[in-house]
Amino acid sequence: MLAITSRALKTSAAVKSFRPLTAIRTKVTLPDLPYEYDALEPHISGEIMKIHHSKHHQTYVNAFNAAEEKLQNAFQANNLTEQLAIQNAIKFNGGGHINHSLFWQNLAPKGQGGGNLTKGALSSAIDKEFGSFDNFVTKFNAAAAGVQGSGWAWLGYNKEAKRLEIATTANQDPLLALVPLLGVDVWEHAYYLQYKNVRPDYLKAIWEVINWETVAERFAKAQ
Structure with a gap:
């Protein structure tokens, strides 16, 4: 019994001596459009x-920074419950910032690289x-149109399989x-302001302004 009590006291002392690492706050800003x-x-x-850039993206930036500040305070207060409660806000708004920052780079005006995938x-x-570029667009649009509610459609690179893949994520999940x-x-x-609720029309139009130079650069780095 004495041995058990000693172990318990040692464990208790270890728990009391433990302190979570202080969070290093990450602050993000709204990127300028190119x-x-x-x-x-x-x-x-x-x-x-x-509206999309100055309102929606700015909202994600503001909310993420506010959540990060709360997280920093929760770390300093050693409040584990609060730390866990803030995680969803950080994931949602941080994902919104990451996704939109890439989205703006993935677009370009016609005549400045938009819609032009070179060999x-x-x-x-x-x-x-995918067999051909047209087949790729068809499959990508089908995946994008099939996203229930809100989300994203992606062309990504699988580093293990060394292949391109189409994927979707819900909400603002990166x-x-x-x-x-x-x-x-x-x-x-x-x-919606332009295409109402007809998502396929938007998906058809957006290929005219995809910045394939940026996509190709990311593909080269991914390999």
């Missing part, structure tokens, strides 16, 4: 781009995996299982 709000017209209206390693990989190369936002705020 083009004007109306530069993607007529495929994506300037009004949509302005190269990426186009060859698309042909190898793509973690694959290296994200191309992400298309299929939340209604990305298209």
